[in-house]
Amino acid sequence: MLAKPGEEAWTSGLIEHLTETQTGVVRLPQSCAEQFPDRTVLAICKGAASGEKIRMETFSRYYNVSTLQDCEKQCLATGGRWTVNPDADALRKK
Numbered sequence: 001m002l003a004k005p006g007e008e009a010w011t012s013g014l015i016e017h018l019t020e021t022q023t024g025v026v027r028l029p030q031s032c033a034e035q036f037p038d039r040t041v042l043a044i045c046k047g048a049a050s051g052e053k054i055r056m057e058t059f060s061r062y063y064n065v066s067t068l069q070d071c072e073k074q075c076l077a078t079g080g081r082w083t084v085n086p087d088a089d090a091l092r093k094k
Contacts, residue, residue, distance in 0.1 A: 014056075032061050039063045043084045045075035 018025045028035050045060040060080075062071050075082045 036063065040087070041085055043068055043072065043082060045071065045080040045082055047075070047078060047080035 015027055019027050032041075041061045041063060042065060043062045045058075045062075047058040047060075049056045049058070058080075060071070060075070062068055072082050
């Protein structure tokens with residue numbers, strides 16, 4: 001997860017909580033595109049959560065073909081919107 005400069009304290013606290021309690025969640029020092037310039041995004045899960053005072057959108061990007069099927073099921077089961085890169089089939093064959 002990437003926090004933007006000047007983020008509010010609650011945002012920073014939420015990110016810290018997620019990185020400490022959720023398996024596989026890490027805070028990147030830069031955007032995914034900057035962190036992994038040589039990798040192609042195969043799919044994205046867009047999710048949302050809202051409460052009394054906030055609305056939060058999440059974006060999970062997937063780069064590994066072997067994890068796509070399980071991640072798609074998890075994304076859809078949690079109400080997320082799964083989008084596959086149109087070039088993913090060609091990339092899977094490489």
